[in-house]
Amino acid sequence: MAQVGPVHWAGQLNHEAFGGIMSSIIPSMLAFIHLYFDYFLDFLYGLYYNSKKKIVSASKDPILELSATEMARKIREGELKSEEVVLAHINRIKEVNGLLNAVIDERFDAALEEARRVDENIAKGVYAGRDFKQKIFLGVPFTTKGTTVCKGLDVSFGLVPRKGMKGTEDAKVVENMKNSGAILLALTNVPQLSIWSEAHNPVFGITNNPYDTTRNVGGSSGGECSIIAACGSAIGIGTDIGGSIRIPAYMCGLFGHKCSPTVTPTKGLTFRNGSEQDRTMVVAGPISRYCEDLIPGLKAILGADACRSLQLDKKVDIAKLKYYFIEEMPSLLISPVRSDVMKSFRSVVEHFRKMTGKAQELEIEELAYTARLYTKALANEGNDFSYDVTNKKYRAVWYRELFKYIFRCSNLSFSSVMVLINAQVLRKATSEWFEENTEKIKSELLSKLGNDGVLFFVSQPTTAHYHHLSYLRPYNLLYFSLFNLLKFPVTQVPLGLSHDGLPLGVQVVSAPFNDHLCLAVAQELESVFGGYVPPNSQA
Template identity: 45%
Template sequence: MCKVLRAIFSYVRLFIDYVIDFFFSLYWEGKKKPIPDLQKKYAYLADSACTLARKIKNKELKSEELVRAVIERIKEVNPVLNAVVCNRYEEALAEAREVDRLIAGGLSPKVEEEKPFLGVPFTTKESQAVKGMNLTMGLWARRNERADEDSEAVVLLKKAGAIPLACTNLPELLIWPETRNPVYGTTNNPHHTGRSPGGSSGAEAALMATYATPISLCSDIGGSIRIPAFFCGMFGHHPTADTTNLRGVFYRKGDEGPSMFALGFITKHVEDLAPLTKVVAGDKAGLLNLDRKVDIKNLKYYYMETSYDCQVSPIRSELKAVMQRVVSKIRRDVTTAANPPQPYHHEGFNYMYRLWLYWMNKEPHNYSSMYNNGKSEPNAIVELIKKMLFMSRHCFFTIMQLLESQVLPSIKADWAEKLTKDLKDDLFSKLGNDSVLLLPCSPYATPYHYTFYLRPYNSAYFSIVNVLKSPATQVPIGVNKKGLPLGIQVVAAPHNDALCLAVAKYLEREFGGAVMACRIRQ
């Protein structure tokens, strides 16, 4: 009877989802705008960051030339995307010229080793402190705030030779799967500007998908790297938790202790993920075992086609088909008949969102106090009334989160902690150090703007990974009939990041890699 009721509920929920999409399409399909194609003379912007750094060091490309090209590309696409919110173009050009002078004089082996991304520009989400740049977190009350020092991640990237170029849009207070706030407005998905690029790193993914940034520094506490990477057709890696220094990002000082929050990158090429992650992991890079040599034929594979989380929409057939294609490919080319990919499920996946919400409330910050920039504790009901009377400067999703924390019943600690432990024990005992779990990304491809208000829990396939504190790589796997990116996640046990990236590299080769939102002019 339970299975019958679950099936009926799934069909009803799926029907409602299609109705939502239909009505929103009546407006947003007419708002779609094209992304300008990349000029042929800038075709090198399609290269990986590693390749660009190598070209600069070999004097095949000047850093100043690359920085100018990225600036020009941003100026071409940003009017359509609304991704970049502040920049340091002139300073970056001056720093690029200094790099070119350094290279002209000859690089020592020590500089070659210590600066793997010498002369390559990078962008980052505006919540990452870059000295002199905006640091609003999307809050109207902070609209005039500037960073007075660099975050630790920015310091490490600069030591690695990379050049900070611009800061990008984000959701108000970061925690929402769309990129929108009262200070800068909404960022659009480059594959369809009437749809969301995801959040909270949606602007970074949008730039990457349009050849407008070579390096994209992001953060992830509930899918904020992998959601936009999926929606925009890019790769995104969430490293093992507690290995990246969080000082200077989203109010963090870097000494808060254990957290689901991690720094990572969105890229066009898998080859960039390991070296970039090493940079921001700093002294803890060794914990990630990124230099481990992995033979994917020696791994064991598990996969999950769907959860039974009633708060999350049913997975659509096109996403199920993607998982089946990947599993079939691995079964045919990688594993043996004696050790084929195995289905996996655990009860914990039936409560993905609730588990994430419980542990989110254990994070070392007071989310409610951030709402008013630390000046006072807001009252959710009062804020809702103010919003209804057009007296609020906050996004409705921020108020929804206040209501969730202040009005709805709290989650029982004993239940959440026991279920989390059971899930980790069961999954990690199976994965060990030689297995991966193939996990769905989302119930559907990138949705229309604002539809997350009606389906606010559908990022749970991403956020459950944060609960696990595991490494996970979002991998693009082609497009659907509407040209929207599809994909899967590759998950491993903690400190086995190399397994995720090795499988992602294989899938990149077999399924075509990143899905770009525009062409290179011929």
């Protein structure tokens, strides 16, 4: 038997120590390289885009500065006419849409006629107090995204084979919003079938960010957020399966709420027929400039009965809540968080730490698996993107579509090709592994949040980046899609502007069916940090 002496043990200890040091140094080095590669990309894109930068003009009509809730109150009480409110928004859309390319179809004449009828009925005393309570947005104009079916408006979903097609009935969420008294103005731009983090498709082109037209507006409710941030719409309907409300709300400095699962009527959301409601990750929710519109917006969009489980009217003492935070996702696939984003995030944590005396940081190792977990969850939805993206003509194969795209003979956007590659090439998670690791993350968060806790989570590592840069940063959306995977409610909250005039923000998360906690904390954040800031404030 060989003798084990001091030199052998010293060598073993040195080897173990060296391994431990390298296991901590290598990820740090890779993160450092990733950060400065991102800066280099920004520099290159900036060389091309900076001379093209424009900021949307300031709104000159005070009506457009009101919240949807305040507009409704003034219309009810006779301080404003619905017709003048609707006309103000139509004029604003006409003023800014040439710069933004946010609105893709409209019903302006019909909306004005509906507004006149509202004014006539109010003048005649047709509406009683109970009617006003049910019609919480009576006479207020709204918009919705292009994958939410609206009668008489475009239903191409960004797909070339569907170009020119019109809806024959309203999606249930649009019907609900109309039942609240709101008046549909227009339809807004999306990526193909809503599956990407930038609003760009071959039918309508790309939507620009009102804070800087060279920047990504987010997706998939990108056109929706762009026109709301530019004061062309009072409130909008968004849908969210991987961040589609929160990504553009963040990039456009708005409030948006992704609600708890099973309460969203899915009929008319792209190809969905309504049977998916209890099993899908997709939810609908309001997008607005002001936090006070979120609760009435949820009631209007989802319906009062559906909203009861969200506890929207339950009083919340924010000083008694438990607060947690996670600063960064533990994945080298994702860009490191920039300093201005981290500074605003930490200011939020510090505010609540001072208020309550504590805010606990969480570390969950399984978050490193979010990319594979979310891809599996998306596959579990049961939709066949490869079939849907051709308008159900054939099943697209990634290498054929890539070849056609290179030679400019594909009907698909490059983002759709990337989605095909992700679905058809990358390694799939097994159902057992998916369930095990999803449950670990969910259980860890539920044990902390309970019914009286909220989690602060970075919205995205950077502010709104240049157009098409999302192709080189596809995994940054995992900051948002994590909570679709978990089916947790989240409120996206604006936190003012960065040094270069781009929106900052934070996600406020709670356990399922505790939406009221997110919304109460969002209200506090708006009062402390100022909420929505117009695009031209630093122009």
